[in-house]
Amino acid sequence: xxxxxxxxxxxxxxxxxxxxxxxxxxxxxxxxxxxSRQLMCDKCPPGTFLKQHCTARRKTVxxxxxxxxxxDTWHSSDECLYCTPVCKELQYVKQECSRTHNRVCxxxxxxxxxxxxxxxxxxxxxxxxxxxVGTPERNTVCKRCPDGFFSNETSSKAxxxxxxxxxxxxxxxxxxxxxxxxNICSGSSESTQKCGIDVxxxxxxxxxxxxxxxFTPNWLSILVDSLPGTKVNAESIERIKRRHSSQExxxxxxxxxKHQNKDQDMVKKIIQDIDLCESSVQRHIGHANLTFEQLRRxxxxxxxxxxTTEDIEKTVKACKSSEQILKLLSLWRIKNGDQDTLKGLMxxxxxxxxxxFPKTVTQSLKKIIRFLHSFTMYRLYQKLFLEMxxxxxxxxxxxxx
Ligand SMILES: *[C@@H]1O[C@H](CO)[C@@H](O)[C@H](O)[C@H]1NC(C)=O
Ligand SMILES: *[C@@H]1O[C@H](CO)[C@@H](O)[C@H](O)[C@H]1NC(C)=O
Ligand SMILES: *[C@@H]1O[C@H](CO)[C@@H](O)[C@H](O)[C@H]1NC(C)=O
Ligand SMILES: *[C@@H]1O[C@H](CO)[C@@H](O)[C@H](O)[C@H]1NC(C)=O
Numbered sequence: 001x002x003x004x005x006x007x008x009x010x011x012x013x014x015x016x017x018x019x020x021x022x023x024x025x026x027x028x029x030x031x032x033x034x035x036s037r038q039l040m041c042d043k044c045p046p047g048t049f050l051k052q053h054c055t056a057r058r059k060t061v062x063x064x065x066x067x068x069x070x071x072d073t074w075h076s077s078d079e080c081l082y083c084t085p086v087c088k089e090l091q092y093v094k095q096e097c098s099r100t101h102n103r104v105c106x107x108x109x110x111x112x113x114x115x116x117x118x119x120x121x122x123x124x125x126x127x128x129x130x131x132x133v134g135t136p137e138r139n140t141v142c143k144r145c146p147d148g149f150f151s152n153e154t155s156s157k158a159x160x161x162x163x164x165x166x167x168x169x170x171x172x173x174x175x176x177x178x179x180x181x182x183n184i185c186s187g188s189s190e191s192t193q194k195c196g197i198d199v200x201x202x203x204x205x206x207x208x209x210x211x212x213x214x215f216t217p218n219w220l221s222i223l224v225d226s227l228p229g230t231k232v233n234a235e236s237i238e239r240i241k242r243r244h245s246s247q248e249x250x251x252x253x254x255x256x257x258k259h260q261n262k263d264q265d266m267v268k269k270i271i272q273d274i275d276l277c278e279s280s281v282q283r284h285i286g287h288a289n290l291t292f293e294q295l296r297r298x299x300x301x302x303x304x305x306x307x308t309t310e311d312i313e314k315t316v317k318a319c320k321s322s323e324q325i326l327k328l329l330s331l332w333r334i335k336n337g338d339q340d341t342l343k344g345l346m347x348x349x350x351x352x353x354x355x356x357f358p359k360t361v362t363q364s365l366k367k368i369i370r371f372l373h374s375f376t377m378y379r380l381y382q383k384l385f386l387e388m389x390x391x392x393x394x395x396x397x398x399x400x401x
Contacts, residue, residue: 028076032056043074047099050078065099072100090118106136110156113137121156127179129160145179152180195319197327199251202277204333204341205372206270207254211338215246220253227254229261247338280371284364286322294357299328301351302344304336325365342369 027040030053041054044062049071052061065071069080083097087105095104107118112134121134124142129151132141145151145160166173166185175184199207212219220241224232232253240252261267290298292312299307311331319327333341346369349362 026074030054030076041076043076044071045074046070046072049080050076068097070097070099070102072102088116088118110134111136112139114139123154123156124151124158125154126152130155130157131159133157150177150179150182152182195315195323195327197319197323197330199248199255199330199333200274200278201281201326201329201341201368201372202274203255204251205277206274207251208340210254211247211250219246220249223250223253224257227257229257229264229267232256232260245334245337248334277372281326281368282322284367284371285325285361288325288358288361288364289321290325290358290361292316294361295324295328297355297357298325298348298352299332301348301355302332303347304332304339304344307331307335342372345369 025045026043028043030039030041031037032039032053032055035056037056039054039056042060044050044060047070048062048064050060051063052058054060060076065080068083068085070083071077071080080099081102084103084105087093087103090108090111091105092108093103094106095101097103107113110121111118112121113119113136119139122140122142124130124140127145127150128142129145129149130140131143132138134140134156140156143160148163149160150163151158151160160179161182163177163183164185166183173183173185175181177183210223216222220237224237236256237253240249240256244252258267258271262271295312295316296309299312307328312328315324315327315331329341329345332344333339336344345365349365349369352362
């Protein structure tokens with residue numbers, strides 16, 4: 001009996017190989033007791049079970065699987081298989097049981113099947129990034145971040161990231177990164193140079209009274225001669241003349257002079273006051289975070305030649321949000337030759353009313369105008385400055401005597 005079954009199985013096995021290669025529908029060998037012959041019967045298709053073997057006169061009879069049972073291959077079994085009744089813990093039903101398909105269970109999001117359990121996907125620690133994201137069947141694959149890359153987080157999703165290229169942003173590399181830390185770029189010198197607010201609102205306010213109402217060709221030289229301390233050299237003056245419009249020349253000259261004499265007591269005081277002024281301006285406007293559209297509106301509402309959309313785009317890229325308005329105002333001033341930024345700003349504020357411009361920003365701008373216009377401050381600087389120039393003139397006179 002056992003031997004017979006064994007032989008039948010070998011036969012069956014051979015027949016499967018033979019039938020799957022050669023025929024459709026696939027066949028199986030069946031011993032027909034009526035005729036005492038081996039018959040080739042059709043197998044039953046998925047979704048059915050074998051009800052009656054074929055005979056010499058009749059084909060195989062198959063019947064549909066009952067509810068909760070399935071077969072998913074061509075076969076010659078007289079039973080369907082019972083569908084998996086419930087999914088495991090932490091699994092959900094991906095596909096319900098049907099006659100042709102067992103119920104498919106899958107681990108929940110973020111887990112994969114290991115033996116019988118849905119385990120959490122591995123998180124890659126700092127210094128390692130995700131090479132292959134985990135699937136319901138497979139754990140996350142991590143890899144150590146290679147040179148030039150880093151990962152500073154524990155994550156099952158994040159790949160290694162490239163170190164920030166400081167020079168590409170016009171910044172200086174101050175600390176080289178490693179596998180767990182990004183490069184650190186210095187924001188200060190290079191970045192402000194890149195944003196490049198050359199003459200600030202405060203410097204403009206302070207230097208403005210030195211701008212003559214009528215420009216004469218030798219005005220700049222007269223101013224240079226009047227200034228105490230180290231003189232700005234002729235080359236620099238020529239360069240300033242070449243590059244800047246008349247009002248701007250005064251600002252640039254005073255800025256250069258201020259820089260060259262920054263260790264002199266008189267100038268130290270001026271620098272201190274300008275610094276104070278600037279931190280006050282920053283306090284008022286530094287938090288304003290305007291959208292591109294709002295910056296465009298603000299520039300649109302200034303009189304005279306307009307700062308272009310392209311300039312605004314560049315400014316937004318190069319400058320921190322706290323510097324953007326100030327940079328755009330300085331661009332406007334340079335574009336408009338001898339205009340007074342504060343006057344332009346006052347004009348703009350009147351027109352901004354028609355736009356839905358953030359009230360906090362317009363109020364901040366008004367405060368800045370008031371602050372910079374404050375009579376006392378103006379007088380203070382004027383006095384300081386005239387004193388300096390006066391002393392100089394006197395000392396010139398004395399030395400001439
Ligand atoms: C990771 O580095 C990025 C880029 O340098 C930084 O923005 C982020 O705050 C860092 N995250 C942590 C958790 O340190
Ligand atoms: C950084 O950017 C600069 C300019 O875009 C480029 O020349 C340089 O090769 C970059 N460096 C790295 C390490 O990618
Ligand atoms: C990476 O650099 C940081 C400081 O930038 C340091 O604290 C850390 O130990 C370094 N890690 C490795 C693996 O060298
Ligand atoms: C400015 O606003 C934008 C969106 O309007 C935001 O993405 C950004 O983080 C803000 N920046 C600052 C410094 O508040």
